[in-house]
Amino acid sequence: MALEVNGKTYETDEEGYLVSLGDWNEEVGKFLAQQESINLTDAHWEVINFLRDYYTEFQIAPAVRVLTKAIGKKLGADKGNSQYLYELFPYGPAKQACKIAGLPKPTGCV
């Protein structure tokens, strides 16, 4: 499968996740968000950038429980809870936010 943004084609897997991490840029992120019917705000970008940094550091997309805890540690307890994250990404912060951030599906995410 593939998606097209600004005339460029990007390969995705059967669930719509980018195959190559290096393909990602903000425009692709915006396109993926649109497909998920999400209007990206600064709060969304904060989570997306957090996930990309986490991936660079640990080479994995974290499970929801781990994401919640790690965000709480870095961005404050008001953001480190699942209610906040599900408001931003209603179909699951790990699943949806990872897809928009261009990361693979988190390990253990069904």
Next chain:
Amino acid sequence: MTTKQFMIVNRKAPYGTIYGWEALEVVLIAAAFEQDVSMAFLDDGVYQIKKGHQTKGIEIKAFEKTFRALEDYDVTKIYVDQESLTERGLTADDLTIPVEVLSRAEIGKRMEEQDIVLAF
């Protein structure tokens, strides 16, 4: 959810085979489901957590970095076999994460305590 005691036993070097990465994925999944997970590194498995992997040349993900996320997953029981380290000229200082170095007999005892042992 019922919590069980899992031990994932690693005996293979990284990159030469896929076993090391597969074992780590099992650990992450079990931990994501809040199971009580420990890891044991024996034989060539100790090389998985040797510091300083530079994998650009072989174009494989350097999953040494992923071991450092184990703390976030509350996986802190990491046992390493002393004999295996010594045979390979390694010490705990050569490893990328804090571990508990144990004798083979001690590791055997920990294995006995588990509900489930998965070997890779």
Next chain:
Amino acid sequence: MLHIINKSPYDRPALDSVLKTGTGTILLIEDGVYAVAKGGAAESKVKAALGKFKIYALTPDIEARGIADRVTDGVIQVDYAGFVDLVAENKTNQSWL
């Protein structure tokens, strides 16, 4: 003859088997490169073999495994192009799988 070994000396006896063949050229790749890390039990075997064998090891595999700082003296490091040259230079070669 070029002997190519891709198994760790601590896991399989491939290196010992090759050394018993007497003489020639050895190229260590993949997990085989652990043989050239100083400090381990394989170090003395490799050192003793250096008189009879030319021993090469693949740099990308050494770097991937975090042992670039402890390669036994006398072992020659090659990149992928060097790997190809070795295969081309030797009349026969054998992978000890």
